[in-house]
Amino acid sequence: MRLFIFLIVSTFFFSSCKKEATRWHSDWLLPVLKDTLSLSNYYNDSTLSITGSQININLSRTLLDLGLSDLIEIPDTSISQQYQANFTVSNVSPGFTFVNSLKNHELDLGDIQLKEVRVQSGQVELKVYNPLNTAVLYQIELPGVSQNGQVFVQNYTAAAGSVQNPTVAIETINLSGYDIDLSGQQGLEFNQIQSKLTLKTDPNGQTVTIYNNQIFKFEAAFKNLRFDYAKGYFGSTLIANQQQFSLPYLDKITSGSIALPDLNLSLQVENGFKMAVRAQIAQMVSTNTQGQAVELTAPSIGPSMFLAAAMGTWNNLQPSSLTLQFDANNSNVKDYLENLGAYHNITYQLQPNPWGNTSAGHDEAFAHSRLRLKVSAQMPMALNADGLTLQDTFDIDLSQDLNKSHITGATLLLDATNAFPVACDIVLYLMKDGQVAHTIIADAQLAASTLGQLDPLDGLLKKKSKIKIVLPPSVVADLQDLNQVAVSASFSTTDPQTGLATQQAIQANAFLALQIQMQLQTQIRP
Template sequence: MKKLLPYLFLLVLVACKKKDTTWNTDWAAPVVSDTLKLTKLFNDTTLVANGSFINVDLTRTILNIGLKDILNIPDTTIKQTFHPTVNLNNVPPGYTFVNAIEEHTFDLSPVQLKKIHVANGTIKIKVYNPIGTKAFFNIQLPGVTKNGVVFQKNYTVDQGTVANPGFAEEILDISNYDIDLTGEQFLSFNKLQSRLTIKSDPNGPNISISTSNTFKFEALFSSLQIDYAKGYFGNEIIEDLSTFNVPYFNNISAGSLELPNTSMQIIIENGMKMSLKGRLTQAKNTNSAGNTVVLSASEINNDFFVSPAIGAWNSFQPSTQQLNFDENNSNIKNYLENLGSNQTIGYKLQLNPWGNTSGGNDEIFPFSKIKLKVKAQLPLALSTNGLTLKDTFDLNLEQDLSKTHVESGVISLNATNSFPLSCDAVLYLMDSTNVILHTVVANSQISSSLMGAIDNIDGLYKKKSKVDFILNEAALKDINKIKKVMVEASFNTPNPSNGINELQSIPLGAFLAVKLNVKLNTKIIL
């Protein structure tokens, strides 16, 4: 929205602040020569062409969440141990004395996962051997696979004691692994299997294993980033007030703006294969004068429902719900014309409002998103009545009045305008504490293009204007005190036949060509 037309006029009026000035006796010099066109901004989606006119696209995404915002798997350690219930004597070399499967639970409640795909993550495996000879460990995680191959690792662990067991450890990358969490019977959720197999050293002696010996392995799943998940994701409520600022509107200090008939849409996109319930709790904006307008409509504080997304990896399609606000069902015109720089939109969304109706078959894909968008596209046509912009800029100029110095000057702005707006400008010269020392009023206005004539070459109305800002001796004597310049620009859209402000459309090729000159009268002190 900061690309709207009036701000361009404001920028032109202060463009000279960027130029260094040389004080000479009775001289005139050009400072700025430029042409401002809205067409230069078309790579910005704020403005889009619509035939021979321009539309303003005020679309903003205020919510965009995916799997990582819905599901967080904490670092989890699974452990499997074995210690004999009776002493085992004369265990021969190469004998498998442990072959056991266990289930382990990931604490994810209320989420109930059946399957996940790991985009990034690691597993740290550590195995312990408490006997006096080497032992051979085989670790399998039957539900953890990559390209159909089950995760397994073999470790030869040196001898140890009950008090100080031998151990081996390793950190492994498990990116791009699939993890099945349905357990041993494939009917559960949040359950991971492990299989521990241990055999004695094939090249070692007979051994004895006592009930005090504990064989163990640990697997720490760490920093898991998931890009696909299947299961039931609970009925979490996502509620927030989204506040955003439109800085351009902060500069409007007075006047009014009338927009053409327009509408606004709130679009809810559900890219997850689960039901969604939502509610728009509020929408309001506050302008620079402190005036707040609350959007009033039957759609506010009423529940809506969005169906699950459909399809799969190659046929995926999100579901959408659209809330429409127009002049027939809301106060949208007053809402937009308030020119609120501070915008607040409240929403409340709930996953699976009816519970686990899919039997744990909800799915979230890497490209699944829940989005909330605000969209308003309206013709760049406006009626302004003294719409006033103010902006302040730093200034640092000094001169010694006891030496050669400037006594008076004129800043002249020559403009060719093809926008249907007129502009009256005032400069306020201020000290460092924002106290106004001098006021410089333009001697005329930049006239609306409609006050001119149509150019048969490009079909645009054009009007030439000359505006002078006269800097008197009193202002220039205070030049060392002046540290800031506040520019005030007041805009109107007059009908050329009666002078009444009316709705005017901005043509596609509209431009403002400007030339800024400075004339100075200098007193020479020898």
């Protein structure tokens, strides 16, 4: 009997032991990407235009755009006004008005002399202090500040306080839409703002005594003021700056070169302010990823240019402008662009009123007054690429738990229809801590449209390509130790007859249709 029980128990325990995981292999095909890349999003948006079967680069970009708020800025400013009795006044009856005075405040704006502004946005924070042992009614008036003809007036009742602990009342008021007259009482001055403080004891309060150590005060703090109209003398402070900008993707170029067709490039300086402006483009330098720098040289780079004041007013403002032309005859602009600079530096100077206050304080700026520097370029969209290689590195985390369902092998299948005259070779570098562990080369080239046939439906030259990028099991097994992948794409515009890189025009409506599928060998572990 004991033997029998032992056999049953042993059979039960041993039969329930699972020696290794259940697993099997299965193969899957997963669609990953389906997209058509074209330039259609750039047509007629000041980048590209189509003429017949030809795409033209019609680039227009604004490099610099300054408005009124960039040129004229009133720093956050506080003004205050106070009343202090010279001697003690006894038996002040309720409702007694005991001060009423006007005070001038001068804004410190450097060499800018403003007569009038209109506030686009900003606030004033008003604060009143009451040291009297009865409530006091404060009336704050800013005579030069008005909206729709109504002068800025604010009334406050500050509760009873003391000399040691005056009662404080605070309120923040939005000044958007207010006009501020800074020309003073006579209208001949500038940067002046007035205030008027009226105090009245509480009509329902008690009879009080005002001592000479009691200070009645208000403070007005102007904050974040931005204007949409200004009039006066805007000064002649020099604005010297260096603008840097980078072009996307060009910083990924690791080797190769391109040749571009002749082109025209123009820089336009536009002045929307009613004041004269001096402009100078001191230097333009393009630097590529290999560190090679090309400086744009042309007669108009370096010397000062003078722009007259804009004409008109609010509704009919006509900016003055100056255009600088760069082409193969007067500059090295082709070399400049073929350098494929990812980083561009432009050094410039702008100076309003270069000859001083010649308008007698009648400079004007409106909400839509701008000082702009625009660049525009026109050329047929064609290029000659010879092994132009873009490489980008991505962090990857492809770690797999080999004790669970995991991938044992993978093949990337790329099915492409190319209507661009550019061929592309793809190489993947799988890396660990910056060191290349595996190099995966596609089994074919993404062929250029020049090798294809004309599609009578849309009149485009197209070439289909099928590319396999195989990640064998040995590589997949290593994936979990790798942390970066560098994708290198090498572009060439090769002539199908000669095999040499030649200049190729981009067809109108050219596209690259891509389908990427992933063929996976998996080991399933339920």
